Amino acid sequence: MNEPVIEERFEEFLKGENLKMTPQRRRVFEKAFDVHEHFSVERMYEWLKAEEGPDVSRATVYRTLEVLERGGFIEAVETGRGEVVYEHILGHEHHDHMVCRVCGTIAEFQDEEIEALQRKNAEKLGFIMTGHMLRLSGICGDCAKKLRAEGTLDATLESL
Amino acid sequence: MNEPVIEERFEEFLKGENLKMTPQRRRVFEKAFDVHEHFSVERMYEWLKAEEGPDVSRATVYRTLEVLERGGFIEAVETGRGEVVYEHILGHEHHDHMVCRVCGTIAEFQDEEIEALQRKNAEKLGFIMTGHMLRLSGICGDCAKKLRAEGTLDATLESL
DNA sequence: GTCAGTGCAAATACTTTGCATGATA
DNA sequence: TATCATGCAAAGTATTTGCACTGAC
Numbered sequence: 001m002n003e004p005v006i007e008e009r010f011e012e013f014l015k016g017e018n019l020k021m022t023p024q025r026r027r028v029f030e031k032a033f034d035v036h037e038h039f040s041v042e043r044m045y046e047w048l049k050a051e052e053g054p055d056v057s058r059a060t061v062y063r064t065l066e067v068l069e070r071g072g073f074i075e076a077v078e079t080g081r082g083e084v085v086y087e088h089i090l091g092h093e094h095h096d097h098m099v100c101r102v103c104g105t106i107a108e109f110q111d112e113e114i115e116a117l118q119r120k121n122a123e124k125l126g127f128i129m130t131g132h133m134l135r136l137s138g139i140c141g142d143c144a145k146k147l148r149a150e151g152t153l154d155a156t157l158e159s160l
Numbered sequence: 161m162n163e164p165v166i167e168e169r170f171e172e173f174l175k176g177e178n179l180k181m182t183p184q185r186r187r188v189f190e191k192a193f194d195v196h197e198h199f200s201v202e203r204m205y206e207w208l209k210a211e212e213g214p215d216v217s218r219a220t221v222y223r224t225l226e227v228l229e230r231g232g233f234i235e236a237v238e239t240g241r242g243e244v245v246y247e248h249i250l251g252h253e254h255h256d257h258m259v260c261r262v263c264g265t266i267a268e269f270q271d272e273e274i275e276a277l278q279r280k281n282a283e284k285l286g287f288i289m290t291g292h293m294l295r296l297s298g299i300c301g302d303c304a305k306k307l308r309a310e311g312t313l314d315a316t317l318e319s320l
Numbered sequence: 321g322t323c324a325g326t327g328c329a330a331a332t333a334c335t336t337t338g339c340a341t342g343a344t345a
Numbered sequence: 346t347a348t349c350a351t352g353c354a355a356a357g358t359a360t361t362t363g364c365a366c367t368g369a370c
Contacts, residue, residue, distance in 0.1 A: 018348090021345095022344075023343095056354095058335090059337085065337095072349080078240070109281050117277070127298055128317070134292070136289050138287055149361080180323090201360085
């Protein structure tokens with residue numbers, strides 16, 4: 001799915017909600033789909049401030065990300081390090097996350113078997129599942145390699 | 161495991177960290193193991209204020225819960241509704257959570273198969289897993305029953 | 321007696337909100 | 346033109362911190 005098509009969906013969504021398309025909303029939207037990393041409110045604000053274009057205040061970034069989330073265009077991911085980051089959704093399969101406690105990198109993975117087991121567990125308790133979040137935390141491959149080379153892997157594991 | 165034994169462990173832990181046992185720490189600790197529900201910082205503070213005993217300030221509640229978490233006596237659980245609650249650990253098997261989006265109740269479940277699959281996925285990416293968190297969200301059995309009786313289950317699901 | 325802990329109030333960080341102004345459909 | 350959106354600054358909310366005093370060991 002390419003971006004213009006996604007942007008049309010955004011415009012349709014806004015129309016359906018009686019909201020207006022503004023330069024600010026467009027900038028936030030486009031940035032969210034241009035980047036291929038997870039971003040925080042602050043990072044989005046910094047990006048937009050640094051680039052050319054109509055000003056977007058922090059308040060508007062908050063407000064727009066809320067709209068995008070409600071519309072199912074982006075999703076909030078809690079990193080477990082006390083911050084929330086967002087990722088765009090359309091064109092992405094559902095996935096879960098692994099957060100590196102050393103460098104903060106977020107890797108993604110999918111496992112249909114796990115999903116199925118989640119549904120099974122919910123059913124067993126009469127729980128109607130509308131969503132889930134699975135996050136592994138630890139040390140990513142790159143950091144593990146570096147730390148091993150330095151001989152500090154075990155010490156780092158201790159300190160976490 | 162009964163409480164006196166756990167409390168001894170807490171005292172040993174404090175000693176090992178060069179920390180002191182104080183009436184405030186004792187009150188927070190005991191309350192955390194007396195209750196069998198998840199609690200927020202604020203709730204713990206309110207409980208202690210309402211009951212007899214040496215005053216415990218909010219700052220001390222924050223500080224003590226941090227110590228308890230570091231010592232592995234309690235664990236923080238993000239509810240996904242923008243709050244963090246704690247649960248005591250010792251004497252409890254590891255488990256995951258289902259959070260009801262209607263009443264906020266947190267149910268627990270365990271599934272060794274899911275755990276194994278998590279480890280497998282981490283290994284596959286060279287990720288050293290030190291922890292994980294799995295949270296299902298949706299509507300708990302009780303709420304589902306009530307809503308069905310009222311005929312508002314579908315509407316509620318829509319609105320989530 | 322020494323060092324750590326406590327309460328308090330101030331500070332911080334993050335997010336939301338009221339309101340006057342400006343822009344979109 | 347009727348809403349809705351924006352920016353700004355103020356207000357919340359949640360948590361942390363500096364400091365003088367108190368208490369545990």
